[in-house]
Amino acid sequence: MVEFIVRRLLQTLPVLLITSIAVFMVVRLIPGDPASLLAGEDPPPGTYERIREELGLDDPWIVQYVDWVSGVVTGDFGTSFRTKFTVSKLLKLSLPPSLELALASYTFALLVGIPLGVMAGARPRSLWDWGLSFFTMTTIGIPNFLLGIVLLWIFSVSLGWFPVAGRVSVIEDPIASLQALALPALTLGSGQAAVLARYTRTSVQETMGRDYIRTARAKGLTDRVVIFRHGLRNALIPVVTIAALQVGGLLSGVVIIESVFTRPGLGRTIVEAIQNRDYLVIQGMLLFLVTVFIVVNLMADLAYGFLDPRLRRGSNA
Amino acid sequence: MPDEVALQTASRVVRINLNESQWGLVLRRFIGNPQGIVALVGLGLLGGAAIFGTFITSDPNAQDASARFLSPSLDHPFGTDQLRRDLFARTVHGLRISLLIAFVSVASGATIGIILGLVTGYVGGLVETIAMRFVDALLAFPGLLAALAIITILGPGVRNVGIAIAFFSVPSFTRLARGQMLAEKENEYVVAARTLGAGPMRVIFRHIALNAVPPLLTQVALFMSIAVLLEASLSFLGLGQQPPDPSLGSLISASKSHLRVAWWYPTFPGITLAVLLVSLNLLADAINEATSPWARRRL
Secondary structure, three states: OHHHHHHHHHHHHHHHHHHHHHHHHHHHHOOOOHHHHHHOOOOOOOHHHHHHHHHOOOOOHHHHHHHHHHHHHOOOOOEOOOOOOEHHHHHHHHHHHHHHHHHHHHHHHHHHHHHHHHHHHHOOOOHHHHHHHHHHHHHHHOOHHHHHHHHHHHHHHHOOOOOOOOOOOOOOOHHHHHHHHHHHHHHHHHHHHHHHHHHHHHHHHHHHOOHHHHHHHHOOOOHHHHHHHHHHHHHHHHHHHHHHHHHHHHHHHHHHHHHHOOOOOHHHHHHHHHHOOOHHHHHHHHHHHHHHHHHHHHHHHHHHHHHOHHHHOOOOO | OHHHHHHHHHHHHHHHHHHOOHHHHHHHHHHOOHHHHHHHHHHHHHHHHHHHHHHHOOOOOOOOOOOOOOOOOOOOOOOEOOOOOEHHHHHHHHHHHHHHHHHHHHHHHHHHHHHHHHHHHHHOHHHHHHHHHHHHHHHOOOHHHHHHHHHHHHOOOHHHHHHHHHHHHHHHHHHHHHHHHHHHOOOHHHHHHHHOOOOHHHHHHHHHHHHHOHHHHHHHHHHHHHHHHHHHHHHHOOOOOOOOOOOHHHHHHHHHHHOOOOOHHHHHHHHHHHHHHHHHHHHHHHHHHHHOOOOOOOO
16 A cells, blocks of 8 residues: 555655646746746836846756746745736635635535435436436536526525625624535535446446445345445546546636636636736646645545555556 | 337347448437437537527627616526626627537547557557656546646636647547557457558547547547536636636536626536537437447436
8 A cells, every 4th residue: 555655646746746847837938038028018117127037047948947846836926017906815825725625616516426425326217227327417607607596586586595705704694604605515516426426326337337236135135225335436536537637627616616606716816817917826726626635636646545555556647 | 018119129229230330320329329319419508509609799809789688588598697798798709719629629628638648558568658658647636626737737718628628538548549559459350451561540539439439429429518617617717718818617607706797607608608508418328328239328
């Protein structure tokens, strides 16, 4: 197991390296002089020189990259040229609302998706199975921002049950906070639930066709024991990986849903930064999001290796 | 009933193997699948609307309706918006942009990706290892984030969204094509072709590609739907189609401020987008079943 962990960690390093180079390149690839772009139109005197200095634009690229990475490792992502906040401060401000949304959506997705997938997989062609097919088609046809608009329209604008925009801190007012969180989380979570349910269904259905399930049934065990004790234990192993991989979708979803419901957070920050050409903010946010994604994938792989000993051996080229 | 179907398909397979080309077989299976028919009808309607609709509609940016927020009528089937523009014309033009971007970006991304995958898979060695590491790194970016990075470099705009989609579809196709190549290149017909003196280019593109590429068509259809979704999402965020030009995503985004007064504003672009996405997904399923009928349906 130790060997497996070490090998998997070593495999992650080059990926992290290349992605960090890619994120670093984003700002350098913008046509034109990065410093004058960053300074914006009509900068105060000295700004341009300060930026050139800060980015080390006169150094070779390798030196620039190493400087940037060593800054990032100590939490120094640079300073937003528009808001004058440091990027790490912006991260600190926009992380809690996004995390809240991501956690709420994810919880919803797990609580709805897995049971639905299990029921549909254990009872093919039942009402559960048809229900899941319908649910899947609906979420394919209605992208999350459209679903968000529809929910906003029905429950906030027409019925007035939920606020139309914004976010309330949990500490200040827990009930208002949940009220503001409910629709965004439902919107983001339902799409995720459908994906999760689909994979769970496939995995459960495959497992239920195995010989040991027939043996369990032949022993005269009840349906409930066969499904939960024998089937689920094995069927849910691949689901762990899918559930972790969905965090990537969750990150993308957060970006969009925050715009739909006008919530503060990482997504709004990055979209505004792109619209305002606030490059160091974009760079920092992208690096943060991609790193989160890679780390989550790594943990998913480790969890998989932990649950299924066969995977600890052999290479995955 | 099921027995009868099984017998029929069994006898048909034998006959087809003798008389029909591989493509004929795939086409027959595709047409015989209700999903495929529904997808073709949906895409045919939308494609027709996108191509011919622009002839019968006026300029989508013209502010020539008699009033703001007119509800749907014969003059304005989808109503009008906050600037007295005809929403039917805007929806049709938006649909056209969605289809165009999806088609062009996926076609170019898939072509580049498939060629890269076939060649690196055939050549192997260090080239392959390096190419695959890059593919891994690119796949490490969730689609939307990769698109955001590219939009940062190129600036907002619908053409740049297309470039972003093309770029981000390359690694998936490279990986799949390489997998196909690895499976195909050990076959005897490849050895035979090489023995006859065919060079690598001829072996790859005249012999192996013909067998390796058809299963990738499923992925093309799937990526078309991903492309439509990405373009709509980015336009919704204000990073794709720039005003005043319409796109399905930006129409839905603009409708958000007027939900109380104009139910038709999000409804028609929304339904159009939903029909397009469902059709493309059904198309992918149908192609998948037609090209590999033995494969379990991946749902």
